[in-house]
Amino acid sequence: MPDNADQASTNFTMYSTPWCGYCHRLRSQLDREGITYDVVDIEQHPEAAKIVETANNGNQTVPTLVYSDGTAQTNPSLAQVKAKVASLA
Numbered sequence: 001m002p003d004n005a006d007q008a009s010t011n012f013t014m015y016s017t018p019w020c021g022y023c024h025r026l027r028s029q030l031d032r033e034g035i036t037y038d039v040v041d042i043e044q045h046p047e048a049a050k051i052v053e054t055a056n057n058g059n060q061t062v063p064t065l066v067y068s069d070g071t072a073q074t075n076p077s078l079a080q081v082k083a084k085v086a087s088l089a
Contacts, residue, residue: 011088012067012081013038015052022075023063029078035085037065 014030014037016023030037042049042060052064055072065081066072068088073080 010036010038010068011085012065013040015040015042015048015064015066016062017041017043020062026063026076026078026081030081033078033082035081 014023014027016027016039018041027039040048042052042062049060051066052060052062055064055066056074061074063076064072064074065076065084067084071084073084076084
């Protein structure tokens with residue numbers, strides 16, 4: 001399911017859709033910063049949509065990031081993601 005094979009080095013999974021502009025923007029920002037993550041397309045993996053709904057009061061709002069500590073952020077800024085990743089280190 002995830003794009004990245006090395007899950008040990010990732011601190012979060014991004015749940016997204018191919019058509020989401022916010023997802024594309026955040027992914028390119030993370031890639032530029034060298035931040036590793038897994039990506040799951042909720043349209044291809046319906047079970048993942050349930051994870052997104054749980055984090056967003058029943059809504060399928062993307063991007064939703066779920067971190068290794070079980071917390072989630074919906075449509076976070078790059079600064080928010082960097083701060084969260086730093087707190088997990």
